[in-house]
Amino acid sequence: MLSLSERQLIGLVKAGIWGTEIDRQLFDGQTVDWDKLISLCDQQTVVGVVTDALTMLPTSMQPPKSKYFLLVKQAGEIEKENVKMYDMVPTLIEEIGKEGIKTWLLKGQGVGLCYRNPYRRTSGDVDLFVGFTPSDYSHAKETLVGLGANATDIEDHRQHAEYSWHDIIVELHGIIRMKICKQFDEQFPQWMQRCMEQEESVRKKAGGTRMIYMPPYRFDAVFIFAHAMNHYMTSGVGIRQICDWMCYLAKNHDKIDVPQLEKDLDELGLTKFWKMFASMAVHRLGMKKELMPLYDDTFQGQDERLLHHIFTTGNFGYLQRQKQLVGGNRILKKLKTFYGQLYVYWDNLWVFPLETLYCFKCFVTKGIRNI
Secondary structure, X not given: OOOHHHHHHXXXXXXXXXXXXXXXXXXXXOOXXXXXXXHHHHHOXXXXXXXXXXXXXXXXXXXXXXXXXXXHHHHHHHHHHHHHHHHHHHHHHHHHHOOOOOOEXXXXXHHHOOOOOXXXXXXXXXXXXXXXXXXXXXXXXXXXXXOOOEEEEEOOOOOOXXXXXXXEEEEEEOOOOOOOOHHHHHHHHHHHHHHHHHOOOEEEEEOOOXXXXXXXXXXXXXXXXXXXXXXXXXXXXXXXXXXHHHHHHHHOHHHOXXXXXXXXXXXXXXXXXXXXXXXXXXXXXXXXXXXXXXXXXXXXXXXXXXXXXXXXXXXXXXXXXXXXXXXXXXXXHHHHHHHHHHHHHHHHHOOOHHHHHHHHHHHHHHHHHHO
């Protein structure tokens, strides 16, 4: 059962995302723990969206001025960061493109353009896919260093290279790997290759007239959701990631080939995930049925459990990681992490049993290898 504060947050998020009226029964005559509500905003990274929604409440239902102005200040900082990002990201893509390297801007700032107010979405890292040819990944790393970026985290096998550039975290990806289920792991590389070869990139304006290059609609409709499910199954997903997915589908519903999407989800083993989260999006987060591809009435019933899991783990598993912080002993850290993650897998087991067992096996194997 969701707490009152959690239900109030969902009500505010719905209003902020879609611009609809707030269910005032959640606030009228109810005790509002504003400290708890603001803490949930931070955990789920939806401060900007919620601040927009609060303006729709009567003054008598709004938080005390000190707390309201704190949220307004945070929303202003989010907006300022987005202005910077929408100026710098096209510049970065242009500079990399001068070297003949093709890029896709993954999720993040690109998806933010699909929001009712793109400047209210909390921005994060800049994720660029640069794996169109075997040499592009290493060439892109060299290019970033040449632009004055400092390496902060490098992984082998072309999967991940992280840099700091003008106070922006830039992640380069030469390949994409995610853990959701065995079928997805086996089919995704070939499916992505087909998208790269057969589909056209999407050009969008950002920050005025500047252009960014995003993946094809066919790819992003699946990838944005799969990325969220990867975190849901292995650590934790936040409401912001679900909002990203909903906003992308709502903005681009007329550009998505639904029969092709259905084939893709079946091929990748994501159909059950999609239909359960689609039900939650429609019944709990205010998305219109006609904007949600493949919505299926028969998949109602797990909304409460899915939301409870989201609130318990936090954005990208933030709350789970907080529980796992211990001293410097490496083995002890691994054991603490293992214990902390047991909840994630146990809770998922009741909804996605076979998929959870697969992810748990991969988690244990990786942990033993790391130790």
